[in-house]
Amino acid sequence: MYIADETWPELGDYLEDESIALVPLGSTEQHGPHLPLATDHIIAEAYAREAAERTGYLCTPTINIGVSPHHRQFHGTMWVDAPTFRNYVESFTRNLAYHGIDRVIYVNAHGGNVEHLREVGRHLRDEEVLYAIEWMWNDSIPDLVDDLFDQNGPHGGPKETAMIQHLRPELVREDRLEDARDGGLKSIDEAETTKFGARTFYDAADNTDNGVLGDQTDATAEKGEQMFEEATAQLVKLCEWLDSQDFQDLMPKKHV
Amino acid sequence: MYIADETWPELGDYLEDESIALVPLGSTEQHGPHLPLATDHIIAEAYAREAAERTGYLCTPTINIGVSPHHRQFHGTMWVDAPTFRNYVESFTRNLAYHGIDRVIYVNAHGGNVEHLREVGRHLRDEEVLYAIEWMWNDSIPDLVDDLFDQNGPHGGPKETAMIQHLRPELVREDRLEDARDGGLKSIDEAETTKFGARTFYDAADNTDNGVLGDQTDATAEKGEQMFEEATAQLVKLCEWLDSQDFQDLMPKKHV
Amino acid sequence: MYIADETWPELGDYLEDESIALVPLGSTEQHGPHLPLATDHIIAEAYAREAAERTGYLCTPTINIGVSPHHRQFHGTMWVDAPTFRNYVESFTRNLAYHGIDRVIYVNAHGGNVEHLREVGRHLRDEEVLYAIEWMWNDSIPDLVDDLFDQNGPHGGPKETAMIQHLRPELVREDRLEDARDGGLKSIDEAETTKFGARTFYDAADNTDNGVLGDQTDATAEKGEQMFEEATAQLVKLCEWLDSQDFQDLMPKKHV
């Protein structure tokens, strides 16, 4: 059920029975010469809507702009500062609780949002407002992702390329896949991202000239579809697990 | 040009020549028994994208959640607190300036956002970061709106109904238009919204039982299309005017 | 009853019976070559004190500095930033509730404060701290204001001039009324304040060379007195209405 397509009386029926919401979050940021800036929010929205459709749980509109200052050197990257992002997400999530929502899944497709969503989730749980957790599609199918690609790259690599080939093929610049690979950092192992145990880089531009990593040339829409099916199945299971929990078990344990 | 569909090198070409961005903003809030919660953000997005397509100027993704605490008593209404909304909008707008954007139109379709967008625009202009202004479709065609409907109602009325009939007809519950009228406040004049000069109400629920105002029964898709065409034409002219201005003329005047 | 002239035991007697407070708010900002910077706070204070005297309700000291960045280009205009103003008003209002005040009228005479006072009032009501509303004298007598003057101008015009001629005649530079008119913007209709539906100006200096609008030459103390009497009567009625309400009826309605 997509909240924005419904009327308030219809939502009243849902909220009488259910208290779960799926919130898709992504970014609008550079993804190399071959993928659109929308990459992350397209992926997040696709997973959240599909899982909502299969389960009947509620899905909210997508948060399209996230914490992406590390991509700012590339044209068009949009971002909000980290404290602002946290406050924004916390505010609308907290307000969802006014309607009876008491468990939220942040269906996230941007690595730069992860820690911030966890911080928000912790804060809302510490205050016993509701229980919110972050879920990222590739974390749910790590072995499959590893099997499918030679160099899957954490940003703009074949993993994300295949997802967009499956979801929005018209947005992939297929003729630039080789350029993407050759102009970027093919293997993360080649990058000197740490020195003596310290992570020394802050920006994507510190490691890659065109903004992406990995070898995009072995991405296909079929691989994208396979990942989408398997990760969606994981998300559906997560929804079901969450629904089956007693609310008090999701809240913080008492002091020893 | 829709920023999220582009790649960063393509955006580099745009930003070399142009410095305008259109930002659609709406809400996800109750619009009565006949219209979806998406109403405002659907409308905002449609105008911004259409004007961007016609002019070639840049359009960003849509901000779907706005300042709607006054609709919170109705199921599903999402909102962020006003200071959080301002900070969020200011943060991503300010960051757009990093890429050379120096004039922004907030294509807004939710009355509750207006003052907050103006406050953000003022702040960014006072600091000479960039020039941002708020535009709302119905403010650009007031006479037409008045002519088309008997009781256009400021929220969920025939004006907005017609827009969704035109833009997303499948989302209008046509069989509830009479209910919408009869269960709401047909005429704003019937409401006691002020007492001796003071606005005494804060929430939609203070004035209307089903969340809407106006007489929805004379809304048609044709009227929606007519408004869309005329207001889009206004927005296009606004873009052209903005582009033609010298940046210094858009900045604050000096101290007398 | 003026709170600042009383001792705490005397106020204890008041608070045992009553729970209303009138709070005057204005600005210290340019009002053209003929009116003092005090204009708005003189007017606000006069109304609040007079209504308090006639009704016996409590009046607090005046907030003399408001949100006036749009007049900053003219010498001497004082202002606080909008978030700071809101926090300040919210803080002292919230603290009034500690003594049992549960309904507040912001007797405001500066247009730039309106939205901020409403935001504060909403926040305090949403949290069920107390009920606070904004009242502005000219909003309570719109027809009279229109009848009295040819071009009443929203800022520094004959409307405000007449008020100061009545309340503090020694502060009006009578010999500069024609200069005021001729050096400013006589008719608001002459100004290009909007473009294709968007309000494009932010500062008074964008529209008027000497900071004022309207035709000040038909202002008289008599007209000022007439407005003062009629608007005070409105304010008194507002107090009585407010006092007659049940507190729970002033608080937000429950979720449908």
Place this chain on the structure above:
Amino acid sequence: MYIADETWPELGDYLEDESIALVPLGSTEQHGPHLPLATDHIIAEAYAREAAERTGYLCTPTINIGVSPHHRQFHGTMWVDAPTFRNYVESFTRNLAYHGIDRVIYVNAHGGNVEHLREVGRHLRDEEVLYAIEWMWNDSIPDLVDDLFDQNGPHGGPKETAMIQHLRPELVREDRLEDARDGGLKSIDEAETTKFGARTFYDAADNTDNGVLGDQTDATAEKGEQMFEEATAQLVKLCEWLDSQDFQDLMPKKHV
């Protein structure tokens, strides 16, 4: 020169030559059964206006509400929270600099404001915005104050009583001076305000039943006038000293 009585062109003349502003700050808080809540802001305003009149320097409107949570148990005490007070004062002071004001004297008559004004002054000086200092009338004439009264009491005592007897005699409840003394804490030495070196009290109510300290019965208007004359003379000298300084000498010293 009182800023609020002037027009902007007149202030332009002042600001061409001078850059000093006097800002009176007080409180609206209980001062026992004999003095009005206005006590502190009446005193502050009187000194600032008088010094401005004698010297020609600029005086702003009075800040009537200060940091008084320690008097909140007594009816009618108004206060803003400390961070809000600091932000409010810093905001309008910073904005004065926009007009060329570069040195400010906070003419303060409320002990609870002192540290906050110094914190604001430090912050503005550290950032080299302007130079602002706090002045309190009784700190400028400590010996005289000691000589005039047997038990001058830091709050609501004869010192403040005499000031109001001089400035606003109609506001002193002369028939309650003995009550004030007998119902309060006559001598600060009798209070156990510290324990083994630690200040253990936070509120006035912790030490005094009626909110005041000292012996009010030897207060007279003549003593008030004498103090007013001598402290005003000190303030005038402070203005002259401040005016004579080179701005760079008022700014922070460089790193050694």
Place this chain on the structure above:
Amino acid sequence: MYIADETWPELGDYLEDESIALVPLGSTEQHGPHLPLATDHIIAEAYAREAAERTGYLCTPTINIGVSPHHRQFHGTMWVDAPTFRNYVESFTRNLAYHGIDRVIYVNAHGGNVEHLREVGRHLRDEEVLYAIEWMWNDSIPDLVDDLFDQNGPHGGPKETAMIQHLRPELVREDRLEDARDGGLKSIDEAETTKFGARTFYDAADNTDNGVLGDQTDATAEKGEQMFEEATAQLVKLCEWLDSQDFQDLMPKKHV
């Protein structure tokens, strides 16, 4: 008992019986050519640990960095901005209450922290979270300090020198005591720290070339030991007094 040396089950035993915590706070700031930057936090820690050992009450780790912008012109001075310091202290103090701590002594050895600790203590008490007070060693033995030294100086003088000679003699540059005196401000009376009642200086560098005041040459370890013994005895008594109080008596009085 030092909290950081204990394990959580051992602390559970303490918290079952007791609810007091001692929190040492100092600074890391210049103390002239003869004393280390650690001076204040060494002293604070020594008192808090000693009193905790003698009484069995809990002592927390030391806050080593305080509010010291007024010493920033001298190499190495560390500081946090005042609002940040207050928030930090308030946050960990508030969280101590989660374990049942309901009374806290801030064992402070840096004058620049005093007002901020009191503001935090007030805030926590106003909200009835717990009772926290500030204690500074020299305020508990003012007569002894006066007797022991000719010119004790408020910063880096013989008072603090003697304390470090006693506590950490290896850190005192004994061969620079005369330099310290001669290069600084021997007597505070020689400084022009106020003008006509206003404190005109903000930084140590405004008054002293080498950062210190007083005559360090009559400092000895023996005097340090004597002060340490006597002030520790005071702190122990404060702990015992605090423990003997009923919690409700430590909380704010009710409204009159």
Place this chain on the structure above:
Amino acid sequence: MYIADETWPELGDYLEDESIALVPLGSTEQHGPHLPLATDHIIAEAYAREAAERTGYLCTPTINIGVSPHHRQFHGTMWVDAPTFRNYVESFTRNLAYHGIDRVIYVNAHGGNVEHLREVGRHLRDEEVLYAIEWMWNDSIPDLVDDLFDQNGPHGGPKETAMIQHLRPELVREDRLEDARDGGLKSIDEAETTKFGARTFYDAADNTDNGVLGDQTDATAEKGEQMFEEATAQLVKLCEWLDSQDFQDLMPKKHV
């Protein structure tokens, strides 16, 4: 060089030549029945001081309290809220730049601080204030840590036990090592920390009854010493690398 033991003139000599500072950060939080709450800050301090001694670079005092809400259910755990921690660290780091420090290593020994230190480091670098990075000892010697222990556990396991056995043996409760293992979670693999790709736990208490993980029984002081030597060597190399960099190379790259 330890900043707190030095005098300001001595630090002036250092700062003339060098611009590196090492800042140790830990926590004061439960580490099971066998280790003191100080564990993390002892370890951080030991590494930072040792590296500073070997290289001559500056080390600051230790930040003893960090972001540990996830351990709050266990007696005595101290913590500050995440935004407060970030602001505190950012404030003193930013102020270090005033003295010429332009590169900082956060020598961190608490996992809960990592993301917050990176956020601060990013913010300071984005603003080009200075370059600050986070270093954690075990991240610099991952293979050695894996080799030495069977189940090293991320919190309170043999890795940390061995470090305290080496650094502060008197603080290890050697007779409770088996209890620690048996009462906690021996192997992280046994914990259900994620569900279908989402991390579902927020608190240590969600996974472990006594607050720790791993098998503490194969910890020895010798292993602690070995780790200390090898990780210190890494930290020394990091210092040298950092010193050898050109400052501009450490700053953000320009927009493409």
